[in-house]
Amino acid sequence: MKTRKWRAFTFIEVIVSLSIVSISLLGLIRLHLISISMAEAAEVTSQAVLLAEEKIAETLALGYPKEGTKSGTVEKNALCLRWRTEVADLQSPQLTEADITGLRRICVEVDWKQGAGSKSLQMSTYVADRRLP
Numbered sequence: 001m002k003t004r005k006w007r008a009f010t011f012i013e014v015i016v017s018l019s020i021v022s023i024s025l026l027g028l029i030r031l032h033l034i035s036i037s038m039a040e041a042a043e044v045t046s047q048a049v050l051l052a053e054e055k056i057a058e059t060l061a062l063g064y065p066k067e068g069t070k071s072g073t074v075e076k077n078a079l080c081l082r083w084r085t086e087v088a089d090l091q092s093p094q095l096t097e098a099d100i101t102g103l104r105r106i107c108v109e110v111d112w113k114q115g116a117g118s119k120s121l122q123m124s125t126y127v128a129d130r131r132l133p
Contacts, residue, residue, distance in 0.1 A: 041114065045121065047076055048110040052123040055085050055108045064129045065104065083110045090126060102129030 051074060059065050071084040090103040104127050111120035 044079060044112060044114060044119075047079065048081055048112060048119075048121045049123075051081055051083055052108045052110050052121060055083055056106055056123060056125055059085055059087065059106050059108075060125070060127060064102075064127060065106065067104070079112060081110055081112050083108060103127070104129075 065087045067087050067089060069084065069086045071082070074081045074083065086105075086107045086109075088105050088107075090105045105124055106127060107122065107124040109120060109122045111118055113119075
């Protein structure tokens with residue numbers, strides 16, 4: 001009498017393969033969560049850059065802006081962005097020696113809360129008095 005030999009996976013082989021698959025899935029899920037948080041951080045940073053550029057453009061639209069500081073808050077997509085614009089005369093020994101006057105620095109700082117901490121972004125540009133000789 002011939003005995004049949006069943007060819008099939010043993011219980012141990014199935015358990016080992018399931019554990020390998022579950023460990024690799026945990027790693028993939030972790031990578032997915034990291035990519036989501038990085039995408040959110042990039043979106044918030046992009047919004048902050050756009051806000052800073054907008055505030056610089058508003059200040060430059062005035063022509064030669066007056067010295068001073070302005071500040072405010074903007075809420076976008078349940079995110080509170082605080083901004084501060086500072087216009088100040090630019091003074092340095094090199095400019096004084098060259099008899100260059102009428103330069104102003106426009107600096108915009110945007111900050112926001114992200115997670116447990118806070119982040120900030122600073123952009124600046126310079127503008128000259130067009131009435132210079």
